[in-house]
Amino acid sequence: MTISRRNLIRTTSGVAALSLIGKLSSQIDDRHHVVVVGGGFAGSTLARYLSLWGEQKFRITLIDPSSEHSSCVMSNLVLTNQIALSKLTFSHTPLADRFNFATRVGSVSEIKAGAKSVLLADGSELSYDTLVLATGIELDAIDGYDPARIPHAWIAGDSTELLRQQLNEELPAGGHVVMTIPEAPYRCPPGPYERACLLAAMARQITDANGGSGVNGSPTVTVLDANEDIQAEKATFTAAFEELYGDIIDYRRGVKITRIDSDNRTAYTTVGAFSGDVLNVIPNHQAPAILRNAGLVPTGDRWAPVDPVTYESALIGGIYVIGDAQATSQPKSAHMANAQAKVCADAIIRKTAGLATHASERINNLTTNSACFSPVNFNEAAWLTAVFRYNTASRLMELAPNSLGASEGWDRESYDDMYTWASNLFSDTFV
């Protein structure tokens, strides 16, 4: 089960449950309408593979507030001016044309499970036979926090551009950046630590361009982690913080945000107040309100429980939840969202065709996988990968034995591999 480095780059799905596909579509009623809410990594992959494996028998409608999706994957490199956000932005139209499904620009405001329909913010209503929710995350509100002025850059788009602009135009030589890390589980476990490294690289570059010092002497990046420890690639990031940025990064554990002063770029926390020339606040995450309001998230929980054999909601039948919004303990990542979407597409096809989704040949081979590449400076990266396998006894997706792989430190080759890996993932999702 060990994934080699080369396989990591090539692999964009660990799904091993597709043996019957190709023999089923004649049994699918072509009036069956699948509505997919969200055109990010999970939703776009779902629409793509449901159409492909279902041999275009389904009527599919993909709904998203935008006609295009900006990828969070690689978006930390937008901050360092190494990639333009436009290069990470994918229109839904070519995918929909190629795989013959409909798109609708709009935001779903309510799920009417009883009526099998969704309400859109423009007041229109769309009925479905099967509903797939691929909405990603919602960021918690924080007292005083104005995301229009204090960027999170954790849902790629305007916020990413705002943080890029503040770093490039408002961070002086010897300047001070403050960033916060949300409580786990959050999307992309290594992502915040990768960002801390890149913020430090930026702060150093700006200072070096000024002769090595600035108004405050050396630059600093204060990292306020709500968790008690580094959440992914601990050895790598501990080494990176010490060896690459020991003079810049001030990493603090177990710090909870209580209030943000958006005018003065100050974070008030359980251990005091921290002000920066640039303040990057990444709030805690949860499944979006439309899922919570529909009863898909138990009271007091943050994520939607599902059966990982199908991704059907554990609470409301006929509704599937894939990607970051669902509650399995698999990492919240784009690679994983892509893999879950394939398992879900396969399950929807089987269920619609009247075949068993929990047949032993399927559940005994059900795997997903995840991969994250983390640049730690302008030309070197580390990586992490894991395979998850369905345990028929616990009925959970569990880390497969010996499948956890991580780079030893960081290097240039991994940085180059990162582009190949991302290109493969983007192609398998949006193209």
Ligand SMILES: Cc1cc2nc3c(=O)[nH]c(=O)nc-3n(C[C@H](O)[C@H](O)[C@H](O)COP(=O)(O)OP(=O)(O)OC[C@H]3O[C@@H](n4cnc5c(N)ncnc54)[C@H](O)[C@@H]3O)c2cc1C
């Ligand atoms: C900086 C950063 C770096 C990352 N790097 C990696 C990496 O290296 N590898 C990796 O695998 N993952 C990475 N990730 C994580 C990855 O981006 C997410 O896990 C992934 O995007 C989750 O996919 P999703 O489909 O669940 O959500 P998203 O991709 O966010 O898509 C959700 C979509 O739903 C739409 N939507 C939301 N609400 C509604 C509504 N009410 N109606 C209609 N549409 C709606 C949104 O507009 C959006 O298009 C990174 C994340 C960040 C922030």
